[in-house]
């Protein structure tokens with residue numbers, strides 16, 4: 103997009119930290135040259151195979167965390183986590199958070215006029231298996247207004263955090279749904295230039311779909327390299343719930 107300033111081809115799918123159409127990036131982005139921090143043991147290592155012990159039981163099904171099913175369309179979101187050479191990343195923590203079917207988060211700062219769902223918290227966490235695979239069962243989130251500009255609505259999305267093999271490899275991003283007309287007018291999605299933006303869009307998959315039960319969407323995540331899944335420019339999710 104023309105609003106992307108100083109974007110270099112070598113940045114691949116990385117959104118620039120300043121993307122003025124996404125208003126929060128204006129105060130949030132750095133004004134001084136970045137300081138390169140050498141990577142030591144702290145950045146290049148993690149708890150390796152201890153995640154399952156540290157993270158507690160998996161939360162792979164967001165529709166069974168309360169007394170009854172949440173409102174909305176039940177879906178399966180599945181895929182693989184891969185490194186820059188297409189190798190699976192096993193035993194890594196993948197967390198998701200999302201709005202309910204009406205587009206509302208269970209958070210005190212989200213006060214727009216949509217109902218909360220007593221049967222939906224919107225948080226999940228799994229650890230990838232030996233093939234780097236993951237799977238969540240959830241409901242399709244709704245779009246919601248976010249005040250970035252006049253009549254601004256976020257496309258339906260699921261937030262993801264992947265820790266990767268080391269602390270410095272954490273990726274925070276968002277997954278969208280195919281054929282959502284809001285994607286092309288969303289400043290957050292559009293902070294990632296094409297063709298990389300398409301990597302943030304899941305695809306409907308009839309094989310993942312379960313008969314008489316749930317639609318299936320596939321979303322592979324690549325942590326690094328030329329095929330990397332673009333990160334999210336917003337790391338202030340707790341503050342403004344974009």
Ligand SMILES: [Fe+2]
Pocket residue numbers: 201256259261343344
């Ligand atoms: Fe969001």
